[in-house]
Amino acid sequence: MxxxxxxxxxxxxxxxxxxxxxxxxxxxxxxxxxxxxxxxxxxxxxxxxxxxxxxxxxxxxxxxxxxxxxxxxxxxxxxxxxxxxxxxxxxxxxxxxxxxxxxxxxxxxxxxxxxxxxxxxxxxxxxxxxxxxxxxxxxxxxxxxxxxxxxxGPGFNSSILFPGRGLSSMPCPVWECNIKDESKGTTNSTNQWSKVQLVSAIIWKTFMGIDLAKHNLQRDSKLVQAVNLRGKMASLIPKTSCGNLFGLCTTECTTTLERTEELADRLSDSVKKTVTNYSKGRHDCEEGQVMVLDSIISMTNISRGGPILVPPGSPDPQYLKKK
Structure with a gap:
């Protein structure tokens, strides 16, 4: 699928x-x-x-x-x-x-x-x-x-940067709903949230509330974010490189229903950690390619557990296409 x-x-x-x-x-x-x-x-x-x-x-x-x-x-x-x-x-x-x-x-x-x-x-x-x-x-x-x-620009060169490895596309759930919520109150956070991270935190919190109401218990949940690889790795991936050039980072939440600000902090910290890891790898070597590949394959195992939110992304990035 x-x-x-x-x-x-x-x-x-x-x-x-x-x-x-x-x-x-x-x-x-x-x-x-x-x-x-x-x-x-x-x-x-x-x-x-x-x-x-x-x-x-x-x-x-x-x-x-x-x-x-x-x-x-x-x-x-x-x-x-x-x-x-x-x-x-x-x-x-x-x-x-x-x-x-x-x-x-x-x-x-x-x-x-x-x-x-x-x-x-x-x-x-x-x-x-x-x-x-x-x-x-x-x-x-x-x-x-x-x-x-x-x-x-280099155009569509993602298949060159990340050669195909004979893997098929992977199914993953996509949840949609109409959200009407606001982040309120003060926070001692020192993180600079992006708009995407704040909105994602609001949506995540809302889904946690829905899950709690439906199952009468707060289950562990995870949110997967896409990280643009352009300019993030040790080797150069030009800004104008075209295709699906992203890795994934996963943020976990325990059974405690956290505040929106706390969820946004977790998302921000997770992205920073992931970017730091990618900055040590090269796209033109086995280690760097496997690092990106593993981040996407891990989503298959995650979806077998509890609730998962996924970012707008593709199951068919060029480096996952069948040979």
């Missing part, structure tokens, strides 16, 4: 920031998208489930144009409109689980004021958050430049 997780992003631009008119803007965005796909060509291919590989025959990506009969500023001014953000992102891809499914979908939505929303949706089978950011950045640069520019 493979995950259907995707990486999604929506960007909003007011009309003064758009130097070209709407009739010209759409063809230019579509043309520049085609150019960037020649450099990041796996995004225009199709995923082959049997071999866990990408068939690159320039099948293309989705490019959708939508219109809304409101002004951008009217949409952004209301906090209640947050629930409509997904409308500016192309529908979930890969749901039909067919080889014909695109790996990338884009949507350009125009407002009556001239503002624009650009939504991107890419399968997590071949890209992580860093790869998505590289794609969006390169698309933006290409769209702004009148002359041809050269993409100087």
């Amino acid at each position: 493979s995950w259907l997780l995707t990486m999604m992003l929506a960007l909003f631009y007011s009309s003064p920031l758009i130097a070209i008119t709407t009739p010209t803007r759409l063809p230019q965005l579509e043309k520049s998208l085609g150019k960037i796909l020649t450099r990041l060509y796996p995004l225009a291919g199709r995923y082959v489930e049997e071999t866990h590989s990408v068939d690159c025959k320039d099948q293309g990506v989705e490019f959708i144009h939508a219109k809304v009969n409101i002004k951008l500023q009217d949409f952004l001014v209301s906090e209640e409109n947050v629930k409509f953000i997904d409308e500016f992102i192309p529908s979930k891809i890969g749901v039909t689980r067919q080889q014909s499914d695109p790996l990338l979908a884009t949507q350009v939505t125009t407002f009556i004021c001239g503002g624009v929303a650009i939504g991107v949706n890419a399968t997590h089978k071949i890209v992580d958050a860093s790869t998505l950011c590289t794609f969006v950045s390169e698309w933006a640069v290409t769209n702004r430049e009148e002359n041809e520019i050269e993409f100087k």
Whole structure:
């Protein structure tokens, strides 16, 4: 079983920031998208489930144009409109689980004021958050430049950095729920939490409460976080390297229902420890590759125990694909 997780992003631009008119803007965005796909060509291919590989025959990506009969500023001014953000992102891809499914979908939505929303949706089978950011950045640069520019990044090189080891994809549970909670009170913590760690702690605490209510006891639980390997290992992995280039770190929680701040501290400390360990390994040697591989394989054993929360990630990173 493979995950259907995707990486999604929506960007909003007011009309003064758009130097070209709407009739010209759409063809230019579509043309520049085609150019960037020649450099990041796996995004225009199709995923082959049997071999866990990408068939690159320039099948293309989705490019959708939508219109809304409101002004951008009217949409952004209301906090209640947050629930409509997904409308500016192309529908979930890969749901039909067919080889014909695109790996990338884009949507350009125009407002009556001239503002624009650009939504991107890419399968997590071949890209992580860093790869998505590289794609969006390169698309933006290409769209702004009148002359041809050269993409100087290494592109999709994850299979070279972490060669395949003949392992199949691994199933892992993904839990979803609507969370409405706040981190309250004071804390003596000296950690600097990231927004992701704080939100993860809130979600984790909520699931612990649900588990307690359901089973009438507080079971041990673990949360798995993805750690971007770019710039983290002793050997250089360029920032613009594309693919799924991450390791996993696991944070445990005992049966005591802890405060959100305490959970956030644990997540922060776990990531720091993991990064320190990765900084001692090289991706171009057996020891470093096994270190990353073991962190992902260990998730299989974890899922056999009690509750587990997993980060948005992929069971099919390039270094786990079948030969």
